[in-house]
Amino acid sequence: QKEVEQNSGPLSVPEGAIASLNCTYSDRGSQSFFWYRQYSGKSPELIMSIYSNGDKEDGRFTAQLNKASQYVSLLIRDSQPSDSATYLCAVNSYGNKLVFGAGTILRVKS
Amino acid sequence: SAVISQKPSRDICQRGTSLTIQCQVDSQVTMMFWYRQQPGQSLTLIATANQGSEATYESGFVIDKFPISRPNLTFSTLTVSNMSPEDSSIYLCSVEDREGVNIQYFGAGTRLSVL
Numbered sequence: 001q002k003e004v005e006q007n008s009g010p011l012s013v014p015e016g017a018i019a020s021l022n023c024t025y026s027d028r029g030s031q032s033f034f035w036y037r038q039y040s041g042k043s044p045e046l047i048m049s050i051y052s053n054g055d056k057e058d059g060r061f062t063a064q065l066n067k068a069s070q071y072v073s074l075l076i077r078d079s080q081p082s083d084s085a086t087y088l089c090a091v092n093s094y095g096n097k098l099v100f101g102a103g104t105i106l107r108v109k110s
Numbered sequence: 111s112a113v114i115s116q117k118p119s120r121d122i123c124q125r126g127t128s129l130t131i132q133c134q135v136d137s138q139v140t141m142m143f144w145y146r147q148q149p150g151q152s153l154t155l156i157a158t159a160n161q162g163s164e165a166t167y168e169s170g171f172v173i174d175k176f177p178i179s180r181p182n183l184t185f186s187t188l189t190v191s192n193m194s195p196e197d198s199s200i201y202l203c204s205v206e207d208r209e210g211v212n213i214q215y216f217g218a219g220t221r222l223s224v225l
Contacts, residue, residue: 088152097143
């Protein structure tokens with residue numbers, strides 16, 4: 001069974017703080033990793049993709065990948081109330097398919 | 111990224127009826143996917159739809175319940191057949207970006223309620 005696991009939260013951080021979201025996966029053959037943001041009542045929106053071990057930065061977002069530990073994380077710096085959403089970790093499985101985690105609810109308090 | 115139009119955006123249906131959801135993309139794409147998101151849950155893949163071949167269904171989903179058409183590289187439909195209240199969910203189509211690696215972009219979704 002291919003699984004992607006996330007802490008469901010909610011994760012509460014004050015405005016301006018760093019939010020750290022974590023994800024583990026079970027399929028060692030996975031090569032592509034994604035973070036999606038989903039606002040309530042909306043569809044998932046891609047915010048980060050990462051394919052190699054290490055860090056990838058895009059604005060206030062940093063994705064971190066450690067394939068040996070089967071671990072992916074997303075850091076959000078200078079968190080804003082508009083970052084409050086559910087963050088979905090997705091991992092490719094069997095080629096083109098994606099397996100999604102259950103999502104972590106992030107709440108940024110002003 | 112591709113622009114994806116999905117309709118209807120929402121519908122309320124009676125038990126035993128069927129609903130067809132349409133997904134239109136503004137560019138040709140090879141891979142299209144249909145997902146279900148039940149209330150408070152994450153996304154579950156229903157099937158992968160490739161143009162010119164039958165859809166590939168995931169465990170727990172069958173063609174008789176969720177028939178899919180993919181007549182060309184920009185369009186697909188998902189039908190939810192013989193609906194029951196348990197089919198009340200958000201149904202999402204996604205496409206794989208031809209320039210990316212496994213990157214998928216989603217339509218706005220169809221919110222279905224079955225009475």
